[in-house]
Amino acid sequence: MLNLNLTTDKISLITGSAADVDVHAAWVEHPNPFTTSSSATPGTQNTAITTATTTDIVSVPSGGSITKNVKKINIRNKDSADSTQVTVQFNANGTLYQLHSVLLLAGEELTMNDQGVWFHYDSNGGVYGQALPVASDTVVGGIEIASQAEMEAGTDTTRAVTPGRQHYHPSAIKFWVQTTGGATQVEGQKYNVTSIADTAVGRMTVTIANDFSSANWVCIATTVTSTTTGDEGICNINSKAAGTVEVGNRIVTPAFADMNVGYDVAGLGDQ
Amino acid sequence: MERTFFAVTFTDPAEPVEIRVFFVKGRGSVLPVGASWTGPDTWVRPPTSESVNDEMERSYREGKRKPLRWREVTLAELEALVATVGRKYRDAWEDDGHALQHKMEKAREIHRGYLRQARAEKFTVLDTAYLKADEAGDVQEKKRVAELKARLRDLPADPAIDAAETVEQLHAFWPPELA
Numbered sequence: 001m002l003n004l005n006l007t008t009d010k011i012s013l014i015t016g017s018a019a020d021v022d023v024h025a026a027w028v029e030h031p032n033p034f035t036t037s038s039s040a041t042p043g044t045q046n047t048a049i050t051t052a053t054t055t056d057i058v059s060v061p062s063g064g065s066i067t068k069n070v071k072k073i074n075i076r077n078k079d080s081a082d083s084t085q086v087t088v089q090f091n092a093n094g095t096l097y098q099l100h101s102v103l104l105l106a107g108e109e110l111t112m113n114d115q116g117v118w119f120h121y122d123s124n125g126g127v128y129g130q131a132l133p134v135a136s137d138t139v140v141g142g143i144e145i146a147s148q149a150e151m152e153a154g155t156d157t158t159r160a161v162t163p164g165r166q167h168y169h170p171s172a173i174k175f176w177v178q179t180t181g182g183a184t185q186v187e188g189q190k191y192n193v194t195s196i197a198d199t200a201v202g203r204m205t206v207t208i209a210n211d212f213s214s215a216n217w218v219c220i221a222t223t224v225t226s227t228t229t230g231d232e233g234i235c236n237i238n239s240k241a242a243g244t245v246e247v248g249n250r251i252v253t254p255a256f257a258d259m260n261v262g263y264d265v266a267g268l269g270d271q
Numbered sequence: 272m273e274r275t276f277f278a279v280t281f282t283d284p285a286e287p288v289e290i291r292v293f294f295v296k297g298r299g300s301v302l303p304v305g306a307s308w309t310g311p312d313t314w315v316r317p318p319t320s321e322s323v324n325d326e327m328e329r330s331y332r333e334g335k336r337k338p339l340r341w342r343e344v345t346l347a348e349l350e351a352l353v354a355t356v357g358r359k360y361r362d363a364w365e366d367d368g369h370a371l372q373h374k375m376e377k378a379r380e381i382h383r384g385y386l387r388q389a390r391a392e393k394f395t396v397l398d399t400a401y402l403k404a405d406e407a408g409d410v411q412e413k414k415r416v417a418e419l420k421a422r423l424r425d426l427p428a429d430p431a432i433d434a435a436e437t438v439e440q441l442h443a444f445w446p447p448e449l450a
Binding site: 167183187192194195196199200205207210215242243244258 | 276293294298333362
């Protein structure tokens with residue numbers, strides 16, 4: 001609340017530029033000093049401002065030994081487009097004291113409640129708050145989310161990684177698949193793979209959901225076997241393209257042999 | 272349905288048919304053509320002509336093998352293909368546009384390869400046996416080994432191979448000399 005004790009005390013508003021601004025003020029006047037037999041008289045004042053000017057928004061008390069206890073001030077920029085810098089000032093017989101000053105964008109409000117606390121509301125009714133400091137290794141604060149490009153660059157140390165973008169980092173595996181091999185092969189788990197193929201004896205091809213930027217990516221593949229003798233060979237990457245890879249179980253003679261369990265294949269690189 | 276199968280035939284007749292497993296359901300960060308999201312990172316993709324054509328185009332655009340045609344096949348067809356002899360003649364598989372089957376000309380060559388691989392091991396043993404017989408002056412043993420080696424050398428040309436009309440008959444031709 002604000003108290004106007006003298007007949008020369010008033011509150012005025014400076015609007016820095018033209019905009020449609022409505023002001024509502026509410027108060028209670030009572031004798032000063034206030035006694036048990038005193039009575040209080042409520043009052044309001046509404047003001048419409050459209051230009052850059054200084055306007056009285058709460059007038060002087062109605063008489064001597066009267067205190068005007070201002071309970072509420074509401075300043076709303078109802079303009080559809082224009083913003084304006086508003087400054088609330090206490091006018092003590094011509095001596096001006098600034099109380100609060102904000103830039104009101106179109107649709108925003110500045111209010112004072114009966115406890116004298118000022119709030120600045122945005123056009124959606126949200127309250128402007130104290131800006132968080134930027135978080136760092138030693139400071140608790142707000143942190144920005146890393147974009148796809150920032151993830152792919154992989155150098156930023158001030159932004160946070162989200163689950164939906166972590167796979168863009170160069171260190172992330174871009175696809176993987178576990179499969180039994182063979183014509184009726186069953187894939188176990190898979191990620192970013194759209195099909196696999198029984199290409200020939202001991203050869204299997206994977207089609208990746210999102211092509212790498214070129215054929216220069218890293219393929220990690222292994223054959224899976226449940227026995228210690230028989231079909232083991234060397235897991236070979238027979239051919240690699242931006243969107244596909246063929247792996248095989250290479251032995252001496254003949255060149256390839258079917259695996260008795262299957263293959264695990266994964267890939268890293270730029271997509 | 273999690274997946275469906277396609278038999279892909281290539282323009283090069285030397286290439287065996289490829290069996291492509293088309294994923295109807297998947298998981299990842301990228302939505303394939305024709306798919307729709309069912310969760311934060313899961314998708315479903317019906318095997319429409321659009322989605323299948325896109326999959327085939329992406330699978331073969333960079334390789335040397337060019338597809339001639341593809342046909343959706345059933346799990347039953349694939350299981351029937353391997354029911355008797357397994358994948359022993361896998362590289363002889365072909366699809367004539369109506370059915371998956373073994374191309375017998377290729378199957379016979381594959382079988383000859385198996386014979387050659389098995390007899391190579393026998394030759395090593397027989398060569399040692401011949402040397403020992405020679406050192407011992409055992410003429411009869413040398414003659415036996417020589418005749419056995421000759422039979423092994425002639426195996427790939429055995430008329431039973433050309434006479435085999437099915438892969439089951441081919442598979443059954445395994446001379447006792449290779450036991």
